[in-house]
Amino acid sequence: MMLMCVIVVTLLSGVFCEDTETVRTLKEQVSALLEDVSLLSKNSELTALREELTALRQEVEELRRGNRAATSSTGNQQKNDHLTVQWLATAVSELRGEVTEVAAAHNTSVELQRREEINSELVLLRGDMSSVRRDLEELHVAQEKGAVALAQAQQDVMAVRSQTQNVAGLCADTLTQFQNAQTEWSIALKALKKYGREDPAYEGGRKRRHQRGLCAQLAETFCGDQAHLGHRVHRLEKQMKQEVVARVSALELxxxxxxxxxxxxxxxxxxxxxxxxxxxxMLESVETLENELDRSVPDLQREISKMEFNMAQLTSSIALVREEQGKQRSSLKALGAGVSHRSSPDPPKTVFPEANDNFNISTIWKLVQELSVMQTQYQQIVTSLPQDCGAVRGPSGLYLMSPGSLGTPLLLSCDQTTAPGGWVVVQRRVDGSEDFDRKWSEYATGFGSPSGEFWLGNEALHHLTADNCSSLRVDLRDIYGKNWVAEYDEFSVSGATDGYRLHVAGYRGNASDALEYQNRMQFSAVDSDRDISNTNCAANYEGGWWFSHCQHANLNGRYNLGLTWFDASKNEWIAVAWSEMRVRRTSRCDKLS
Ligand SMILES: [Ca+2]
Structure with a gap:
């Protein structure tokens, strides 16, 4: 193929030397065609192209020969050359179109190959389908056969039933015949006997013989019939028995x-x-459980919040215990160092004042008298002081007072703003600036400043409330800024000998009656465990209070974590950030007095 194309090009270049440019263009086109042809050389559809190229070569040869013959005649040379070139150009364009077709055919052959693959797969699928169809047909045939066999079996069953009915009818007929025969036989016998007895002299021996013969014939006939019938009946009975037994056994089965x-x-x-x-x-149980769960969710949430609060308190307590242990270790070390440094066992010398010569008895007596006068004046001043804030007519503030039978003046903080006024503020927590983790004696006398955080003192509380004419108002503000109030119509604190026992009654307010849990309990401090718990509640919560088991309310505990009031309505602990306890004499006692 390649050789053929090269020959074509050589011929073209030899013949049309004058039209060199056109020939060059044609050469380039033929080269491009050669490249295309070489790419498609393996395709089987190039045969037609090859044939056409051969034809082209032959035509070119003929042209060459024609040119050589007409070399002399140069008149039409140029015209012929032009015509040839045009023809060649047309041929080349046709050739190119054919090459394009061949390429397209090549692409088509790839597609055809795919189609063949698909066709082969389709053939396989068709084979599978026909196999399945055959199986289905076989199944259908088997089903039909089964239906026919079933119909046949049903027919057989019907036939057997009909036969059985026929046999039963036959048996009944035979029995009827047998009974009729027996009846006839007995009638005949009776007639014979009658004839034998009543007609001994009638018509003589001929008639008697005839009767005897008839009788014998009848007897023979009936006897034969009877035997035959009996045999048939016996056979039928046997058959019936067998069938009945078989039927019964089948029915039993x-x-x-x-x-x-x-x-x-x-x-x-x-x-x-x-x-x-x-x-x-189970559904009911599940529904019940779901309902219970729904109901218990708020309780659980409250319990969780309570536990979280207790956990925080415990964590705080543990930290403080550790801190305290560290302090105690330091103290022990210091004590040990002090003991080791004590080298001289000399006892301390006590200096007693020596008697003055000028200090005589009369001077002492005079001094005692002056002192007595001063004491009387002091008592008068103390007695003239107001006993509580109810007697104060001024605004809220600090006033010197002498509550009840205390006998010593106290600087009390009066609240005239909170209705109806006349409140003695006995406790306040604001910011945790005052240490409330104090001993029994400090709680008895009181500590802190009435203008800030303070505890009035159990002794003062006792004297303020000893006549059981006081009411208590507790004001709280939680960490979220919500205000709570708990008021008790009755509030009193017993004396030191009774452990400053708490008494409250007549609750009203929005903070729940949390003090009831600790009502009638003695006061406990860190060094005086009077609660009913196995632990030391005052030490645990770092503040003195009327603990029971340990608390539902505590306003003297460690600030933030120790300050609590239990809200029973929501079953939640109020995290107290600010608190004030006020005591006021009730109008009830004023009326009594
Ligand atoms: Ca205890």
């Missing part, structure tokens, strides 16, 4: 099978009933 099936079905039904019942119960 079927009945047993049916009974078994029924039993199984009943058992299954009972099981299903049980299952259904259990399912219903």
């Amino acid at each position: 079927a009945s047993r099978s049916a009974a078994k099936t029924v039993f199984n079905m009943t058992r299954k039904l009972a099981g299903l009933d049980k299952l259904h019942h259990s399912m219903l119960q």
Whole structure:
């Protein structure tokens, strides 16, 4: 192929030397065609192209020969050359179109190959389909055969039933015949006997013989019939028995099978009933559990918040215990160092004042008298002081007072703003600046400043409330800024000998009656555990209070974590950030007095 194309090009270049540019262009086109042809050389459809190229070569040869013959005639040379070139150009363009077609055919062949693959797969699928169809047809045939056999069996069963009915009818007929024969036989016998007895002299021996012959004939006939009938009846009875036995046994078998099936079905039904019942119960239980869960969710949330609060308190307590242990270790070390440094066992010398010569008895007596006067004046001043803030007519503030039988003046903080006024503020927590983790004696006398955080003192509280004419108002503000109030119509604190026991009654307010849990309890401090708990509540919560087991309310505990009041309505602990306790004499006692 390549060689052929090269020849074509050579011929073209030799013949049309004058039209060199056109020929060059044609050469380039032919080269491009050669490249295309070389790419498609392996394609089987190039045969036609090859043939056309051969034809082209032959035509070119003829042209060459024609040119050589007409060399002399130069008149039409140029015209012929032009025509040839045009023809060649047309041929080349045709050739190119054919090459394009060949390429397209090549692409088509790839597609055809794919189609063939798909076709082969389709053929395989068709084979599978026909196989399946055959199987289905076989199954259909088998089904039809089964249906025919079933119909045949049903027909057989019907025939057997008909035969059985026929046999039964025949048997009944035979029995009827037999009974009729017996009846006739007995009638005949009676007639014979009658004739034999009543006509001994009638017509003589001829008639008697005839009767005897007739009688014998009848007897023979009936006897023969009777035997035949008996035989038939016996045979039928036997057949009937056999059939009946077979039927009965088949029926028994079927009945047993049916009974078994029924039993199984009943058992299954009972099981299903049980299952259904259990399912219903389970559903009910699940619903109940869901309802209980829904109901208990708020309680659980409250418990969780309570536990979180307690956890925080415990964590704080542990940290403080550790801190305290560290302090105690330091103290022990210091004590040990002090003991080791004590080298001289000399006892301390006590200096007693020596008697002055000028200090005589009369001077002492005079001094005692002056002192007595001063004491009387002091008592008068103290007695003239107001006993509580109810007697104060001024605004809120600090006033010197002498509550009850205390006998010593106290600087009390009066609150005239909170209705109805006349409140003695006995406790205040504001910011945790005052240490409330104090001993019994400090709680007895009181500590802190009435203008800030303070505890009035158990002794003062006792004297303020000893006549049981006081009411208590507790004001709280939680860490979220919400205000709470708990008021008690009755409030009193017993004396030191009774452990400053708490008494409250007549609650009202929005903070719940949390003090009731600790009502009638003695006061406890870190060094005086008077609660009913196995632990030391005052030490745990770092503040003195009327603890029981330990607390539902505590306003003297460690600031933030120790300050609590239990809100029973929501079952939640109020995290107290600010608190004030006020005491006021009630109008009830004023009326009594
Ligand atoms: Ca205790």
